[in-house]
Amino acid sequence: MSGKTKNDQELRREEELHYFEDAGINPYPYSFDKTHKNQVILEKFDDNNAELFADVAVAGRIMSIRRMGKASFFHIVDDTAKLQIYFKRDDLPDFYDNLKMLDIGDIIGVNGYVFRTRTGEISVHARNVVLLCKSLTNLPIVKEEIDENGNKIIYDAFSDKELRYRKRYIDLIVNSHVRETFIKRSKMISFIRRYFDDKGWMEVETPVLQPLYGGANARPFVTHHNALDIPLYLRIALELYLKRLIVGGFEGVYEISKNFRNEGIDRTHNPEFTMLEIYVAYKDYKWMMEMVEELISKLAIHINGSSSVEIEGKQISLASPFKRVKMFDLFKEYTGFDLQGKSREELLKIAGELRVPIDPQASSMKILDEIFGAKVEEHLIQPTFVIDYPIEMSPLAKKHREEKGLVERFELFVNGKELCNAFSELNDPRDQRNRLEEQARNKAAGDDEAMVVDEDFLEALEVGMPPTAGLGIGIDRLVMLLTGETSIRDVILFPTMRPEK
């Protein structure tokens, strides 16, 4: 127990705990043999097969109590559904009086038979009850009603976001849609794993603690290793180690794990977030686009039963294929300017005409990025592959096979937000060295998100990496898309919070 002062309800629960102990009932027993999940009973029971449900054992947390004198109705919830339990005094001579010492939040196990009540609800008629865990704090009471149209009306929802995120275990208990969101998240990740594994690509684990960070433009977290007495960085991307593995001879590797970026927190950013990266040898970005289309459209159907999702009131179709548009064609379409091959000064002038505010020190890459963010992104509601980026924006991508000054890269945008980033991976070590050195110069000039030169990575490329297609997907944002959530904190179980004081 915390040292917090207990309120009257918490004190009463302690008294009830002692009541059970004094009665020789262990309030924290060791196990309970369940025969059925609640959902199975609700789905499989019908009035003609009652004999199959004549002796069931169910268990779960008490969520509501209706005492009617010599009969009582509780709802218990397990990890599948809410189920009603009927207690009749005559059938529970030994335990019925103990029922009033049970509270919302306690966990019980019940043996009994399944039946349908007069009002039609499938329920378990209890023959035996065991207390499995006494709860010492009171939960928020959320009541639900199904109206005549079958819509669920929720009363007194537990909705304080701060409490919900800090006390996620309570959020999960009382808000069933929250539990569903995280079940979907888990299903999505296992679907992706299965999809990749079936193709013969291998899941790997690469260092989280890295002597040099790389693979993205971001500010890292720094920590210190005592025995080695060196700084170590928490990874900002998976890329450079996964490519080393392609050099090492694996032909398809992927990793799904946390990245850490020392930046602001908002509706779409959490300092630690889950990234998927995959690298497949002998493939290019065109192949990767087809893979992404298939993966995402199949995933949507697997998760939601439909390739169409509604988010922020917009209907979005994730059915394959997705639109593909060259980045500079999008600039033409939404700004009226052809920005390809323009000098920094020309871009600065155009940004001014478009009324896009730009830091006068900004590089041309930065200016393009700003204009894209301000003028183009918002139009990319339906899934759109934006392809062929300027070389300065993509230091790890391979030069375009036809167009000078561009690289073979795509980003997938959905609902105006970037979901994936991919390229034909740069495997010419000389070109890669030049580009990283350029990054290092930018860093020296004050760009604290620019990349650093990783000599070991360059040596790996000198050993030789086959042509390779690489892809990164922000899993949290993919979950947001498929669950309709608009805040990343609603798809991360324990989002980063400032500590309470």
Add this chain to the structure above:
RNA sequence: GAUCUCGUAGCUCAGGAGGUAGAGCAUUUGACUUUUAAUCAAAGGGUCGUGGGUUCGAGUCCCGCCGAGAUCACCA
């Protein structure tokens, strides 16, 4: 990091002409052996985020601090 908004009982909220707090649910007691936002009757529960100021008097006005949300900046 900036701006705006918010922080009242276990939960959801009301109060805001400054006069030391209200509702519903939850809890307690009683009635009720198929109820379901169960119902009916009665009762208990709050140093109104925190520290200071103005005032005879502050949940209410002012300032600092803590925490949160939204928008923006940066990014995925």
